[in-house]
Amino acid sequence: MTLAHLSDTHLGFRAYGRTTPGGLNQREADVMATFQSALDAIAERDPDLVIHAGDLFHVVRPGNATIVRAFQALTEFQSKRGGRPFVLIGGNHDTPRSSDSGNILRLFESIPGLRLAPHRAETIDFSELDLEVLAVPSHALLRNQQPEYSPSGTRKHSVLTLHGMARQALPRHAQFDVEQTCHDDWTYVALGDYHSYQPYGRNVCYSGSTDFASTNIWDEARVPKGWVWFDTEVGRLEQVGLATRPVLDLPTIDAQGHDLGQVESQMRSNAQWEDGFPIVRQRIVNFPPGLRGKLDHQLIREIAARALNYQIQAVAPQPVAIGNRDGIVTRTLEQSWSEHIDKATLTKSVSRGALKELGLALLKEVREREAATPSA
Ligand SMILES: [Mn+2]
Structure with a gap:
């Protein structure tokens, strides 16, 4: 069995003021174009199964142009593939918090072969592939509605797809642990939510977003965008790159x-x-x-x-607030250090000048390291 895993396409993402000649936000057009090229590349390799691991749309209510283009693109894609299995799950960006009924993803249920898990965790059975897919959308994970992460054992192939943040990706926003997914028990585990390609083993990864579609794109700039190909005969992840605006x-x-x-x-x-x-x-x-x-x-x-x-x-140079009898004053760490050493009582064996220089050199080293690391 072969599968293609993509995620976090964030259709409808907008940024900056530029528009296309047709009046669409330029980044919205870019993100749609990259999505289309991902679908074209996937159709070319003709997998048995396609998994979209969530956040098809950037927002719960995308603009009409984006809805229409997405619907056309997916309809054409499925018709090219003869309606073969495609599983799409809800992400945190495209799932309304309150109810299932108003979910835009419901529109896509009418596309041949497309199976949807927008809200609740569910097992989807594909007898033609001897395959079961456990789909855990964002909403189910947040509500702790996920079932046991183990395949039923009744099918030759089993795939888990889940939209949420792993402790291993962003510890401060952790919603689950990769170990919890028992990935060795599955044929493949397709993760969505984290926007950079990130493997955690031979058969489990975040495919990453297909384009730069978040508020902090600078951390993502180091990892190429793409989608993931997996062939059970080969048993190895293959990231397939996508060209985006640099x-x-x-x-x-x-x-x-x-x-x-x-x-x-x-x-x-x-x-x-x-x-x-x-x-x-x-x-x-x-x-x-x-x-x-x-x-x-x-x-x-x-x-x-x-x-x-x-x-x-x-x-700006980082000032530090220091309180004293006269109130709060703002100084750089370098100023405070120098003033402190000028007045401090030192043992004879310690050179005041050398000690001051050592402190300043260490502060400079810290600043240089901070400058080299993009802020989160
Ligand atoms: Mn996302």
Whole structure:
């Protein structure tokens, strides 16, 4: 048996002000185009089973254009595949909290071969493939309505699909543990919710989103987008890449000890990319907020004209609030450290200057590490 696993297509996602000549938000059009190319690539490889692990739509009520395009794309896809099995589960983005009845996903039930689990966990049986699929949508996981994560044992093949956050992916938002899924007992476990491709074993993974469709795309920029192919005869995950509009997180500029001209010249040299109107972020750390508006507007306009979006993210030197008898004062850690050492009583064997330098060097090291890690 062969299967294709995709997830988190987030149709209807919108960002930035740009629109297509037809008046659609440019990112909404991008995300739809990537979805279409995923379907084309999957149809080409012709799997026995397709799993969409949730968040087909970005919102509970997508715009009409997005609903119509999604319906047409899936109808055409299923007709190309002769209505072979396709399982689609509800995600946290496209499932209304209150009731099942108003769920937009219900519309898709009429597409031949498409089986839906929008709200409740259910087992779907496909005798023609000697296969059972346990579908656990977001709503069921959140309400603790998931059944035991074990296959019934009556079918040769068994697939678990689940939409939710694993402790292994984002510990602070954990809804389940990958170990809980007993993935070794299943033929395949298709996870949805986490937006980067992330395998946890030979047969279990997040396929990731098909395009950049969240508020923090910068963390995702390091992992290519795609969907996953699995052939039970081969028994190995294969991520199949998808071309998207490029997302570029340019090297961070540290403004400490530099003047505006030097910062601008680094911005210019960082802004080297081929055409293709990427989505770009330029971080500048240790940059006082007041200086943001003093950067060369012409330079910024020139760079921005070659991007769909050029975002300058200025991070101010971190002040730290310290309380004393006279009230709360704001100082940088470096200032506080220097002032403390200037006044501290030290044993004779310790050099005041060397100790001060050591502290400042360590603080600098911490800042550099922080600058190298994109914020969550
Ligand atoms: Mn999602």
